[in-house]
Amino acid sequence: MTLTVAIAGAGAISEFHLKGWKAQQDVTLAAICDPDPARARAKAEEFGIPAVYADTEEMLEAVKPDAVDIITPVGSHAPLVKMAADRGIHVMCQKPMTPTVAEAEALIAEVGDRVRFMVHENYRFRPHYAELARRVAEGQVGPLRHARLTVRSSSLFDYPGKVPFLLGRQPYLKEFKRLLVFEVLIHHLDALRSILGEMQVMSATLDRINPDLAGEDVALVTLRAESGALVQIDANISAPGYPPLPTDRLELLGEADTIVYDRDRITRLSEPDNVSLHDLQANYQACFTGAVTSFVEGLRTGAPFPTDRLDNLRTLRLMESIYTAAGVAI
Numbered sequence: 001m002t003l004t005v006a007i008a009g010a011g012a013i014s015e016f017h018l019k020g021w022k023a024q025q026d027v028t029l030a031a032i033c034d035p036d037p038a039r040a041r042a043k044a045e046e047f048g049i050p051a052v053y054a055d056t057e058e059m060l061e062a063v064k065p066d067a068v069d070i071i072t073p074v075g076s077h078a079p080l081v082k083m084a085a086d087r088g089i090h091v092m093c094q095k096p097m098t099p100t101v102a103e104a105e106a107l108i109a110e111v112g113d114r115v116r117f118m119v120h121e122n123y124r125f126r127p128h129y130a131e132l133a134r135r136v137a138e139g140q141v142g143p144l145r146h147a148r149l150t151v152r153s154s155s156l157f158d159y160p161g162k163v164p165f166l167l168g169r170q171p172y173l174k175e176f177k178r179l180l181v182f183e184v185l186i187h188h189l190d191a192l193r194s195i196l197g198e199m200q201v202m203s204a205t206l207d208r209i210n211p212d213l214a215g216e217d218v219a220l221v222t223l224r225a226e227s228g229a230l231v232q233i234d235a236n237i238s239a240p241g242y243p244p245l246p247t248d249r250l251e252l253l254g255e256a257d258t259i260v261y262d263r264d265r266i267t268r269l270s271e272p273d274n275v276s277l278h279d280l281q282a283n284y285q286a287c288f289t290g291a292v293t294s295f296v297e298g299l300r301t302g303a304p305f306p307t308d309r310l311d312n313l314r315t316l317r318l319m320e321s322i323y324t325a326a327g328v329a330i
Contacts, residue, residue: 001300002026006063008056009071010034010043012169017071018047020292033059074099078107090116092295101320108309118295118305119312123187124194125290128278133195141254144229151235153246156217158210165244179215181322190315199223204325209238
């Protein structure tokens, strides 16, 4: 079964989506669309895409693809998803699905089961997080009792004379009133759900180190998993001296053992010399490719998507409940 796919959005992150699509068998990238035609043409030339459009509706009408990959700012997601669903076109949509849970619920209700609808939430597809989920499911630490995730980066730290790394890539984030949790930790929440199951927010404190930001760059969150495990998240993306890309440390403490993931290695403490090493740069592309592969396989076999719109709605609710617990209006 050959799939014809259209791409909506040619921004910085689209490169990783497109590499993921190019890794698929029997998939034709028929067209790419972006309000900036030069940007769309550049991606079309790089990835051998024959048609370029500036208007998504025009592209969908002309190409009539089997599926569309929506890689656009969050405010445009709902209209584009509905546009595709109205034409019977299956959808993979970049996270977050919508700015709020209420909007996501309305979008899901409107689309219904007319088309397959997956959210491109790729952290759980990162090989290190997938390995952690597998090892916990295998019972390597026994029943989980405590998990602690630490996230650090200098991506929003205001070094004198320099534009913060993340704002250089996505300058509009400076005005986001919900920033760290909405834009970054939403990935980690989904990865934790894939490892620990469903969770409930017990408390949350948000802070801002970079005074030029509208939103938070620090978060301390306590959650409780349905299994009873206590979960703590300690995140700071304006941390001086750290690399610009986030580095993660996750401790998974069970009744029988502890597994520690730290940057590029996974260690079960009862076997300290048995270390699983990961190439984080390779894993970054691998998670995009893994998400695209999941979408393609789901379309071909009918299998559920791990990040189906209903599953992703749980991640959105968890994200939004952190802001509620911290006293931030949605």
